[in-house]
Amino acid sequence: MPIRIWDIPREEYFVSGHRLCPGCGAGIIMRHLAKALGGKGIIAHATGCVEVSTTYYPETSWRIPWIHVAFENVAAVASGIEAAYKVLKRKGIVDPNKDVKIVAVAGDGGTFDIGFQALSGMLERGHDVLYLVYDNEAYMNTGIQRSGSTPFGAWTTTTPVGDVWIYGEWRPKTRKDLLFIAMAHNIPYYATVNPAYITDLYEKISKALTIKGPKLIHAFSPCPPGWRINDDDTIRVSRLAVQTGVWINLEYVNGVVRVTTPVPRRRPVEEYLKIQGRFRHLDKEAIEKIQAMVDEYVAKINKLVGKEVIGPVER
């Protein structure tokens, strides 16, 4: 039976007073991650927005043991913590039956780019760690520079608007796809979550925490200043991402892919693009190109699942 909104615990372990921007998607994700952990476990955090804005001296929003490490090595540090617990349990210092949840959190820069090597190593070695990436599709903490996750056509400060960056040879065509990266590493659990589908998000994080081995959760995380959206449009843009097929909520468990939010009739991708300032410069041709890219990716996922879970565009 699926989780209902009142099944989510009321206790808060990611508390108010943090300095995240109004409307930050990452705040919603972290709050529910902390709820799923139930105030237990250890969080290792890569450099990023959430790290700098939730732990600013003299306060912290985390009611959970927390460690910040350098930008590129959160997965490596989480691996070390997990290995240390194995030793502590073996020596009898920690009760061998105690289940200590270790979570690594990083943004898209710390995952897709600089932290990729450490992530791949952690997944390959099979550490019992949940790795959660909050993907706001650029380096928002340093001032909106493009990352390996920035979608085609988006404005960033290092992909300024102009012919060179929209149609030039250096423009990234498609972003890295974590689903296939996770599949290539043969990990027991991978899921995509979206703050507009909060019960789904909570359920997936809770489920991941019960599974042994390396787990990867990819979270959609709207950024009002970076995406040039209104503070109150976070959930709207998150829901539109799913409804247009730009983002697909899915789950990969032991080799089987399942779409958890089927979309029988998709909305045109233009609706998702037009409320974001970072896509404002796109002309009709570019929007059609993005629509074609989304269509192609949806077809790929449908083929993977084996049936049409994401339907055609309805205009």
Add this chain to the structure above:
Amino acid sequence: MKSFHPRLLKPGRYFMQGNIATAEAALIAGCRFYAGYPITPSNEIAEWMSRRLPEVGGVFIQMEDEIGSIVAVLGASAAGVKAMTATSGPGFSLMMESVGLASMMEIPAVIVNVMRAGPSTGIPTLVGQGDIMQAKWGSHGDYEIIAYLPSSVQEVFDMTIKAFNMAEKYRVLTIVLSDQVIGHMIGKLVVPDYEEIEIIDRELPDVPPEKLVYPFDNSRLIPPMPIAGAGYRVNYDSLTHDERGYPSVDRDVSFRLVSRLVRKIRENEKAIAEWEEYYTDDADILLVAYGCTARSAKEVVKKLRRENIRIGLFRPKTAWPFPWWRMNELSKRVSKIVVAEINMGQMLHLVREYSARDVEIVHVPYAPGYMPPPSYIENIVRGVYGA
């Protein structure tokens, strides 16, 4: 007569940010490739380059990390394009392996390190001067680099052009040790007429590509650099290599190569090193400061001179090579030296090493992430002077 691209920054007077001046200077110096990775407080350089490089026919790429950035720069430079990257403390640490790599393969390149407070992630948005020693000693083995210490927007512009020139002239990695204050300072910039700007390009072999060339010819201190992109068949190797570029474990080969890598800078240090002196002629107390700290130090000298305190300022403009002979001469004339910098004692070691034995050396340690205000240095100087 060199030709300048019509869309470079025109000669004239500007009110410009230090980081943007750095980027514009690099373009004037002939830089046409930039590979970088976002890091505060150097981001403006990458952002400006991403916009400006395509306009002047260059290429900007954002890499997956700083290790990739510097190595992409070395690749581009080996292929024949002047290239640079910009970073700050943590990124500079990641680049360290390639500092040695560039030195070993003698590939000219420029790193702009906009220093921030450290260690580790430190304070990304605030200033530090803690990378002075790392710039020279960060990579393993024996090698020499050149490092500049700009102290104003104008200087960061001039020194970036000079950094490219020196890199090309000596086939060496050159580092501009800017800092957060200089990088984010908006100040006056005068771009001189292009004819007045000296641009040096690397010396190319005078034999055609199909002929045999020795890219690491030990008979010359700085051998001409064959360009892979121009058709030369070259073999660059980070292993210890002979004059052809092939790896070798021969003791003579190793000693000859490492000696030359070091000698090409050490024997030219008097031509490369630069410094500024302010009221040092009759000084009894010598203040040593550089970068943004020198701005506070200069103010202290001005104020104390009005009280007839015989104080002078020695400001090295190059950290490496350090103008040690001048330091030594000055130390013999003064009774006390005060070293002010935003770290817990780095240039202090150089001052100690090269000063006369009987001179008293006092350090002003300061690492809160801010520039020391003139009053802070002044209080310490007064304590030393006994006034």
